[in-house]
Amino acid sequence: MSASSLDTIQGMALDPKLRMGVSLEMVERALVTAAAGDHPDDDTLIVALNYRCNSRCRFCIIETEIDQRLEDTNRAVFQAVYRANAAARAQGRGFRRLTISGAESTLIPDLPALVAAATGDGGFDVVRLQTNARKLEDRGLVEALMAAGAREYFVSMHAPTAELDARITRSTMSWRQMNTGIDHLHAAGARVLSNTVICADNAPVLADHAAFLISRGVQEAHLWSFLNIGDAGQQDELVPLAVSVPPLLAALDRLDAAGVPATVKWFPRCQLGRHAAKLDDHQPQMLIRDEFQVRLSDGFRFDCVHARSCAAFGRGCSGLHEGYVAAFGDEAARLAPVEEA
Numbered sequence: 317m318s319a320s321s322l323d324t325i326q327g328m329a330l331d332p333k334l335r336m337g338v339s340l341e342m343v344e345r346a347l348v349t350a351a352a353g354d355h356p357d358d359d360t361l362i363v364a365l366n367y368r369c370n371s372r373c374r375f376c377i378i379e380t381e382i383d384q385r386l387e388d389t390n391r392a393v394f395q396a397v398y399r400a401n402a403a404a405r406a407q408g409r410g411f412r413r414l415t416i417s418g419a420e421s422t423l424i425p426d427l428p429a430l431v432a433a434a435t436g437d438g439g440f441d442v443v444r445l446q447t448n449a450r451k452l453e454d455r456g457l458v459e460a461l462m463a464a465g466a467r468e469y470f471v472s473m474h475a476p477t478a479e480l481d482a483r484i485t486r487s488t489m490s491w492r493q494m495n496t497g498i499d500h501l502h503a504a505g506a507r508v509l510s511n512t513v514i515c516a517d518n519a520p521v522l523a524d525h526a527a528f529l530i531s532r533g534v535q536e537a538h539l540w541s542f543l544n545i546g547d548a549g550q551q552d553e554l555v556p557l558a559v560s561v562p563p564l565l566a567a568l569d570r571l572d573a574a575g576v577p578a579t580v581k582w583f584p585r586c587q588l589g590r591h592a593a594k595l596d597d598h599q600p601q602m603l604i605r606d607e608f609q610v611r612l613s614d615g616f617r618f619d620c621v622h623a624r625s626c627a628a629f630g631r632g633c634s635g636l637h638e639g640y641v642a643a644f645g646d647e648a649a650r651l652a653p654v655e656e657a
């Protein structure tokens with residue numbers, strides 16, 4: 317990439333106070349390559365809008381930043397991103413999809429205005445909200461978001477029953493609110509995708525959970541391994557492969573039978589049997605406070621005891637997260653190297 321290609325995209329230079337500790341250069345660099353990436357998600361930029369949440373999930377990856385009460389991302393950052401993306405799109409590059417995440421973006425009153433600006437001035441074709449969907453029990457909010465251009469909702473759905481959901485989210489209202497939100501989303505014609513964090517609490521019931529996801533009409537189901545990123549207090553949610561693999565395979569069978577596309581993240585590929593092709597560890601480019609980026613890069617190490625002999629390692633499969641190995645060992649006997657990826 318040449319310096320001049322950045323110059324022509326321009327527009328992300330911001331006063332340090334307005335930058336709020338987010339590294340806009342990463343996005344600037346990604347804007348140059350966005351349209352040329354070889355993964356479908358390369359057309360997506362994730363921006364974290366805030367660090368507050370109405371739930372307190374037992375495994376929350378952003379709990380440290382929520383506890384630090386970091387400020388919401390200001391509008392100057394969004395405007396800089398929108399300006400640069402619109403300029404890049406005019407040159408046939410840039411991002412097509414904006415995913416607004418949080419902690420919990422739906423807590424921000426002017427979210428519909430931010431969405432409208434993204435599809436207007438920002439040059440994005442699609443806005444996706446990554447959300448627990450609790451605030452979407454307000455039908456007026458769903459209608460305002462849809463009218464503004466947010467048509468895709470990546471909804472965290474972690475449990476098939478109110479009781480288990482309450483245990484995981486530490487909220488007795490979360491399950492009812494999320495379900496009402498999903499009703500409103502379907503009524504409004506939104507695209508609803510689910511995300512489930514595979515953890516100690518829900519692993520044994522993943523097959524039932526798949527039936528729940530199907531009954532709720534999700535158009536894609538994502539299942540992410542719980543990543544224990546260095547912070548004390550979440551280890552209880554780690555779950556051994558011996559416990560999680562059989563129900564996960566049963567869940568994937570059910571989703572297949574119902575015709576619901578599924579994606580699995582950060583799971584050893586050799587454990588997935590005929591579902592191995594569903595493994596996809598790719599994550600889109602993300603703009604979030606540097607504190608989180610640093611903590612994540614410090615705690616995002618994966619490895620496999622069979623790395624040298626397995627053709628899949630580093631070619632689609634990341635092996636096991638270091639937090640898992642610290643708790644349960646390297647699983648040398650269970651993991652099975654493959655000859656061809």
Ligand SMILES: C[S@@+](CC[C@H](N)C(=O)[O-])C[C@H]1O[C@@H](n2cnc3c(N)ncnc32)[C@H](O)[C@@H]1O
Pocket residue numbers: 369375376377378417418419420421446447448470471472511512513540541542543544545
């Ligand atoms: C931190 S949440 C923020 C958005 C929103 N509050 C939600 O829960 O969907 C972003 C995504 O990360 C997932 N997630 C949270 N903690 C995780 C962890 N420790 N490991 C893997 N995924 C996690 C959530 O399920 C969600 O899909």
Ligand code: SF4
Pocket residue numbers: 369370371372373375376377378379418419420448472
């Ligand atoms: S809803 Fe999302 S941000 Fe909130 S506590 Fe749960 S995982 Fe974290």
